[in-house]
Amino acid sequence: MRIGIFGGTFDPIHVGHLAAAVNAKAGAHLDKVLMVVANIPWQKEGLRKVQPAAERLALVRAAVSGVEGLEASDIEIKRGGESYTIDTVLEIRKQFPNDELFLIIGADVASELDTWERADDLADLVTLVIVNRPGSVRPSNLGERWSYLEVEVPSLDISSTDLRARAIEGRPLDYLIPSAAIDYIRQHKLYVPGEE
Numbered sequence: 631m632r633i634g635i636f637g638g639t640f641d642p643i644h645v646g647h648l649a650a651a652v653n654a655k656a657g658a659h660l661d662k663v664l665m666v667v668a669n670i671p672w673q674k675e676g677l678r679k680v681q682p683a684a685e686r687l688a689l690v691r692a693a694v695s696g697v698e699g700l701e702a703s704d705i706e707i708k709r710g711g712e713s714y715t716i717d718t719v720l721e722i723r724k725q726f727p728n729d730e731l732f733l734i735i736g737a738d739v740a741s742e743l744d745t746w747e748r749a750d751d752l753a754d755l756v757t758l759v760i761v762n763r764p765g766s767v768r769p770s771n772l773g774e775r776w777s778y779l780e781v782e783v784p785s786l787d788i789s790s791t792d793l794r795a796r797a798i799e800g801r802p803l804d805y806l807i808p809s810a811a812i813d814y815i816r817q818h819k820l821y822v823p824g825e826e
């Protein structure tokens with residue numbers, strides 16, 4: 631199998647993530663894509679309030695339910711602590727020793743890769759699938775360390791940062807987040823004023 635790993639804080643998940651995931655799956659001929667919810671995203675820690683991992687996981691579950699080939703993964707939440715992609719990939723490698731692993735990332739994240747924990751080890755284990763993201767260009771020297779392919783996805787200028795602001799200010803989330811996930815946000819009173 632060709633397994634895609636799409637990690638994120640998903641705070642909250644939005645259709646930019648989902649369109650990227652399904653199109654990366656199709657474009658890179660992946661059999662499935664694991665949407666891996668970060669437990670503690672070390673890059674974002676201390677900068678703002680991140681919703682509890684269990685809530686972000688519930689949103690991802692609601693968003694991918696019924697979508698063929700997309701799976702919510704709690705592997706980083708079960709492991710606990712700070713989430714390093716290399717640890718996740720090593721764990722998935724153990725579960726799927728004979729399968730090929732692909733790490734799906736947006737162009738913005740591609741520029742940060744070299745700051746990641748044990749990047750050389752990670753580069754030995756995965757092929758990157760880089761998807762375009764409005765406002766970001768992928769670095770030109772990626773090939774020096776990484777094997778990668780690029781998949782063109784619909785350019786959606788959508789971010790969780792904007793969606794958190796929308797929710798807090800009472801502006802519409804419709805068509806930017808799947809309706810099942812919006813229902814969860816409302817029912818559980820996530821992203822309410824005072825939390826930013």
Ligand code: ATP
Binds near residue numbers: 638735763787788789
């Ligand atoms: P935040 O604004 O809080 O950083 P985000 O929208 O960037 O949230 P993340 O959870 O940080 O979402 O991103 C997870 C992954 O999804 C990253 O690889 C990122 O590049 C990718 N991604 C997020 N939004 C898009 C989008 N609109 N198009 C393509 N890729 C995206």
Ligand code: MG
């Ligand atoms: Mg981001």
